[in-house]
Amino acid sequence: MKSQFLINPNITFLNHGSFGACPKPIFEELHRFQFELESDPVDFIQRKQPHYLKTARESLAEFVGCNAKDLFFTTNPTFAINVIMRSIKLNEGDEILSTNHEYGAMDRTWNFYCKKSGAKYIRQEISLPIVSKEQIIEEFWKGYNKNTKVVFLNQMSSATALIFPVKEICDKAKELGLITIIDGAHVPGHIDLNLTDLNPDFYTGTLHKWMLAPKGSSFLYVKKERQDSIDPLVVSWGYESLAPSESRFLDYHEYQGTNDHSAFLCTPKVIEFLEQNNWKEKSKACKQIVFANYQRFCDLLQTQPIAPITEEFLGQMASIPVQTSKPAELKDLLYDQYKIQIPVMPLNGNVYLRYSINAYNTQEDLEVLYKALEDIIKTTDLIEA
Structure with missing residues (x-):
């Protein structure tokens, strides 16, 4: 290869x-879209791009096992977590339960939020070496108390490359009435992923890592009952749209003015390449x-x-x-x-x-x-x- x-x-x-x-075939597809954009920028951005984005979103949703109206493209998972962080409403003393294996940019995002809100970011220790999945689960929940409101953890750790039992943790978090936010940056195209089965409130993953997409292609999934609570990170034409679509959620987050979405638009070609090979x-x-x-x-x-x-x-x-x-x-x-x-x-x-x-x-x-x-x-x- x-x-x-x-x-x-x-x-x-x-x-x-x-x-x-x-x-190479996916990189060529990226350039094809960029050439089409530059050959008639107005027609592409105003008329063609919404259709292309819809097709790309539908193909991605099928690949990761969710409804196509429940996710939108982002440039990277850090952007996605910032969308959630800017909208989530926690009070002083509320806690976000995480682990000491999270990606540094995510730690920084939550540290920033906690300084502003008075909430606490708990990096619960998961000791090494791991001996069993049950060990991870037991150690993780030792960080839980009456102040815990959110569970945030990576499905695969960046530094330690370990797979975490997020399904079991999400299931218990639901029983406890907690919000679940999963960083799956390394997951799509790498290990099995079905968002309907996993059932988190929020999930972000990349296409440009193990799915082989062009750089700057990721997504944020938001469970339907959470969508109205999530504000756009950048307010633009999709907010109080003059031509609203059937989904305010997608209007808010998908259409933010002039941008080159070519990396996102390659998604059908990305999935085709994976299947053909x-x-x-x-x-x-x-x-x-x-x-x-x-x-x-x-x-x-x-x-x-x-x-x-x-x-x-x-x-x-x-x-x-x-x-x-x-x-x-x-x-x-x-x-x-x-x-x-x-x-x-x-x-x-x-x-x-x-x-x-x-x-x-x-x-x-x-x-x-x-x-x-x-x-x-x-x-x-x-x-x-």
């Missing part, structure tokens, strides 16, 4: 998880490579896996604990000297080397990483092993 992607062949690219990688089977093969190498890298770095090496906790990414006091220098060295693109991620006093495997990767890419780490251990003091 390497020939289908634009990635520099001189780089060992093991960082799909950060920003994804777009195949039997991506579920390719994803399964990638996971097997991830699983087969995890313990081997831990042995090299003299650390231990942070969870059982199974599909219950891992997808196409794995985070290897690495003993280093200089994560930024290690990342730069791996790229500058060894031409390996891979994140080195600090979290909660630990550091993780996270490799991602997609269909353009092979076992040889991990051999390049293994040899580089062997060399770094022998020739520098960056890794304590």
Whole structure:
């Protein structure tokens, strides 16, 4: 599959998880829409784009298992969470129960909100190594009390690459009358997702990561009974529209003036590419490579896996604990000297080397990483092993 992607062949690219990688046919579709836009901007934006957006939204909704009128496109999950944050009404002392495995931008969003509102953001500790799903659930709910009003957590952690049992947590949160907000940035196109079955109040995910869409393509799902409470992050022509559609929710959030929505419009082509290339089977093969190498890298770095090496906790990414006091220098060295693109991620006093495997990767890419780490251990003091 390497020939289908634009990635520099001189780089060992093991960082799909950060920003994804777009195949050539989808990238060409992006340019086709941009050319059509520029050839007649007025006709495209005023007449064609609403139809294209509707088609794209319908194809995405079918893919993620929800009604097409219950989601809209956003540029990224951080934008989506900011939409929710700006609309949610909490009082001083109310609590948002989260974990200490969340994405840094999300932590910052909720910290900002809490400073303004007087609410509290609780980063409940989920201890490592994980031994079972039940352990995560038990530790998470230790953070619950009478002040808890919102549950916010990632379905897959960025730094630790762990899959969290969000279905079980959402179900219990509903029993407790809590609002559920799920960050599924790494989920669509990566692990199974059916929003109707999961049943959160809010859910955001990306298309530009594991679905292979162009950069800046994500979505926010809002359960129907919550939609009237969500204000647009940017007030524009869709607010009190002169030509309202059948959905005020979509008017508020989908039409915000002049913008290039070409990345969103590629969604039908994205899904077609995944289906034509039997991506579920390719994803399964990638996971097997991830699983087969995890313990081997831990042995090299003299650390231990942070969870059982199974599909219950891992997808196409794995985070290897690495003993280093200089994560930024290690990342730069791996790229500058060894031409390996891979994140080195600090979290909660630990550091993780996270490799991602997609269909353009092979076992040889991990051999390049293994040899580089062997060399770094022998020739520098960056890794304590």
